[in-house]
Amino acid sequence: MNRIKATWLSAGAFGFDLVAVVGAWVVAYLLRFNGRVPHDFRDGALHALLWVVPVYAIVFRVFGLYRGMWVFASLPDLMRISKSIVVGALVVMVGAVMSQPTPIIPRSVLIVSPLLLFLAMGGARALYRAGKEFYLYGGLVGQGKPVIVLGAGTAGAMLARELARSSEWRLVGLLDDDPAKQGREVLGHKVLGGFSDLSRFAEQYKTDYVIIAIPSASVEEQRRVATLCVRAGVKVMVLPALTPLTEGGNFLSRVRQIDLEDLLGREPVKIDMPHVEQLLHGRVVMVTGGGGSIGSELCRQILRFSPAQLIAYDLSEYAMYRLIEELHEKFPECSVIPVVGDAKDSLLLDQTMARFTPHIVFHAAAYKHVPLM
Template identity: 45%
Template structure:
């Protein structure tokens, strides 16, 4: 039985043979002004007998029957030209060798290939146009109006995909290239620059924008997304340049713009070879491995072929979740899930003695500021400081090569117990380094990470899903943000370049107002502030308006990496570790005020915020709130 596909190939083959015959005869007709050339019947017939089999073979060898006409494009045109070239060579030979009278007109050498290309390529193009109109022509006036940002190759490919969808209708494009303004791409007008996006959206009554600028600078994409969000539009984006160039731009590849895209942080590049030299073939221990930073750190570490990854975690569920991720995505990486508390000296000794880790990343910590401020201050100190002491002491005794503490910007001029406890943990590492241990003790300090447990992003998402209100503590509060993968990569880079005793500070970019973050998230979710209101609840215990990355008394030094600097703090006293340990090992819990008083003695720059202040509720949109109460 002959398949439908085989039937199509036969039909296309016959079409190409007919095209050659039509071009051959048409060339004669053109030469003689569309009058039948009497006396040339033998020349035409003999030429056709010679030409048709050679042309058919040329078409087959050129691969013309591997493509589908409905997707006819440049590669198909190249195959057509290849086949026409071989066929024209036969015409040239026939013209040169045929010596009987009348001779073959020399103009056939030009007329034949021109007509043949027109018929073969035109036939394929016409079929594609007819097929696409039949399949998608009825969709042209349907779908949601959308403005495409970017009139380059990515935009052209996207417009072609959108025309085949019943869900979308392209109404205009915008691009910063002034040479494209007023011109058309796929029949759609390039209305102006990216800055004109709000006006174009209003004029076209469109509420959807798709970013198709895969090779543009991150700042340009961020500006376009900001303008679209502020205009109340929903924003989508297409993949990176490599996906565009490989032809994988499709509607299924589009995704909504996320809050990370609006922060506009450039992708991080690290010296992978340098990091590989630190980690390859090494036994690596990560404490707090199940947390937001710890788990991403483990995923990043897996790229550098450690001999084994030791996953140390107090939460059974977090440890199980991470183990399952590795069993699904990184089966070739050897892991050892270890349940344990960083304050448990016996458990730590067992782990260090049995597995002999060579590199330790200490990410285990309590991080939630208000939660640790009231009722849990002593536990914050015990976990963050005493836990660091126990792990650092064990690392020094077992002569670990590197010990890296994951710290926070809240350790700078701390106003809360959590930040002060992390500064004290930094001082523990400095003290161990000062003792001349063989272990390199390093600290990496950075700000908030997007999507981490306890961060505002998941909280805002949940509040928006409930219909609001979105609660922000203060109109002026701001924070530094970076993505979890970015933070983890820079931690590895800092660890690899450190020689011991440094406090590395990550470049957190520009601070972001939390209220602006909330507004953008509301708009990205497709709501306005009249539909989901923002409510100011007042600063929480221990919370400060502005975060800092460097203390006043610290100096910073540049490093070879543009996103890393070194902060040098004041030296710790010689008896610091002994006195600190005597305070930490007491069995009786210490009241919150007692903890704060002691922390002030250890850390002169620590100034408690005087937690417990009343929370003043302020409505960001009073008119919307009034309408809600009335209704």
């Protein structure tokens, strides 16, 4: 059923283009003679159409104008249309010179008719796409949560197009530090100012959301922009690298919450996981301060590498209880031994070390807030 529908749509587009050829040819004659075409030239124009229309029909098919759909008409489609019209016009010109009809085809007609044809074919496709998108998405304008996009480059333009079709978001404007872009428009949305103006425009447009769309920027620039967002008190999302974006169309679905890595100011450190596994797998590992925030996370990460035994050492009975309950639930196959005691208790520490003989000790029993303690 869909194939039949597509065939009919393609045939309809082909028929429209041939009618446009006839219309452009006739209008070009009317313009040449100010609306009053002499009888002999009128007959010559109609006779010429008998071979002009087939020429354009063949050229349109050769250039594959009907492989795409009008609802997705874009710049590549217009380029194909322009190339096919230029080739068709050249063939018609050569044919007119070689055949030398009586009366001759006016040179102005040979030049004006391709221009009119391009306006008709390109304009029809643009109007169809605009009308279709307004029918599908026009009702969404004014709805959704207001959001500002930081970055008016390629990624920002792609994102603006997706946001225009979203019922969840409403794009109020873009920001970019490039002075050449400020005051211009991206798909109908104004580039309001620079990144430093975020606080003012966020308050002006009553928005709590910002999407950073500068994936090609340096880490330092990303960090600076993210810091401006934090200072402005808005909720920040980021657009990932542009390379995977070009592989698919739905860019809005790839927007994610900002991570700590985006604020590091450097590339995140990649841990040599095979080396860590070789270091911990099948070994007896001990963590002092195991019930604390750092020590407990160390215990969780260590158990991922299946040590022979994990000795969790901490002064707090309650913290140790909570940790052991969690680890037994998440890693039931691992052996976890709790030891409640002070890391400054040398006798208990000696007994623990002698009893379990750990291969590796992670010493996390220390005060983190050094200025306070």
